[in-house]
Amino acid sequence: MENIILSLLLIKSMTIYEMKMFIQKNLSTVCSDSLGSIQSAIKKLREKNCVSLQEYAENGVLKKEYRITTAGRKQFRDWIAMPMNLQKVKNMEEGKFFFLGMAPREIRIESIRGYIESLSTERGKLLQIQSYVQNTRETAIKTNIERICEEEKLSEHLLEVSEEETLEKVVQNIYDYQIFSLEYGLKRLQDDIAFYEGILERELSRP
DSSP, rough: OOHHHHHHHHHHOOOHHHHHHHHHOOOOOTTTOOOHHHHHHHHHHTTTOOOEEEEEEEEEEEEEEEEEEEHHHHHHHHHSSSOOGGGGGGOHHHHHHTGGGGHHHHHHHHHHHHHHHHHHHHHHHHHHHHHHHHSSOOOOOOOHHHHTSOOOOOOOHHHHOOOOSSSSHHHHHHHHHHHHOOOOHHHHHHHHHHHHHHHHHHHHHHO
């Protein structure tokens, strides 16, 4: 969670509520969007001087906005430079499937059907997102470049950690890898649906 927050703060200074909304909308399958989890991570980051806090009033409401620091950028670069470790990707629901053979046949069938339905629902959501991002690609890149340019420090931070020469290239890279993540999610869901449909077919064909 700490590194997810640092990633967000490289793109935009945010309040905890804005972080929650972003994670809920874009990263719900990656990490928790609970306020408790975010606040706990923020506390640890502040203890390490990885983020700073700026308070300001907006429409009579006191807001607390967090920004990444030099130490935070170093932690991000150390984290992002490490190769991905698939051994750390754990799904407790897979443990349920491992032991599903202990359940009566009717429960096994309903459990698999329910899981296929939930996978199909998630796939539908990602397909909608994919359609949207494909139709708004150029506008989204331009808008984000303009927004980042409004905060001089954000441009400096992104150029520093990316080692790119232009902000346009950085934003393009960010966008590309977000699309790659979406494509991966869709491919994984499609493969999972096909797998569990095969298991369901074998269950239904049993005497």
